[in-house]
Amino acid sequence: MYCINCGKELTGAERVCPSCGTPVETPQATQGQPLHTSYEYARTTVSNDLVTVTCDCYENLGWELTGSKMSSAGGTTALSFRRSRKIKNKAQLVKIQRTMDDLIDSIAGLEGEKTRKATMRAVSLGIVAALVLGVGMCCTMVWSLMALGIIVGVVGIVGCVAVWLLYRSTVASETARVTPRIEAAYDSLATACEEAQTVLAAA
Structure with a gap:
């Protein structure tokens, strides 16, 4: 049991x-x-x-x-x-199932690619922007370089805004790149489902 x-x-x-x-x-x-x-x-x-x-x-x-x-x-x-x-026909069904599992894993990986590169770029630029902003604050508050601190701080703020713009543009370009491959994987899944139905019907 x-x-x-x-x-x-x-x-x-x-x-x-x-x-x-x-x-x-x-x-x-x-x-x-x-x-x-x-x-x-x-x-x-x-x-x-x-x-x-x-x-x-x-x-x-x-x-x-x-x-x-x-x-x-x-x-x-x-x-x-x-x-x-x-x-019935378990061996054929097992083979089809392995194909389906591989395709599902492939789709999951491709979906992750939409944001993976964008995240890496955004984090890298965000770190640089934060460092620049920190230098600007130090110039203003520690080293008494008010004018220089303001200029550097503005550059850091612009960098922080650029992080968001970079993320969005990278996600858009990566989505356009991987979408055809995702659609092809879904088409292959549909074909595998039809094959499985045929095998079950023949049992």
Whole structure:
């Protein structure tokens, strides 16, 4: 007997799963039906933006969503699935699932590229701008160089404004660069889903 949420093996005496806390369903034997259906279980962790597409992909592979848990930090969600062990053409489905997982990881990486370079540039320029602004304050308050301090301080303030402009422009250019690759990955996912449906229908 296994937990319907996390797949942990149970002794049969528990009322809740000791691993995830899910209430244990006691199977009822009915005439002409087996007492227990055997399942296999899978877990995957994806970014919150990709939860829906991941669930759709796994459902096309015959998986059933049994639980989801959003991380308090990191912007990710852990998904739990189950599928009957009696499913046919499992080897083909496993191969398609690996392709889907690779494509989903690729999309997540490409989404991250939209802001990665912009963040690095903005942080670098922000540090320089802050240092310049600090020098300006020192000129004014410590070294009694009021005119020079004002000029240097204005340069630092302009640099701080430039950080925001640089971030936005870099994000826009990176988004334009990676968007075609993201769309191509989604097209490949759609093709993989169609292939999985064909395999399940042939079972």
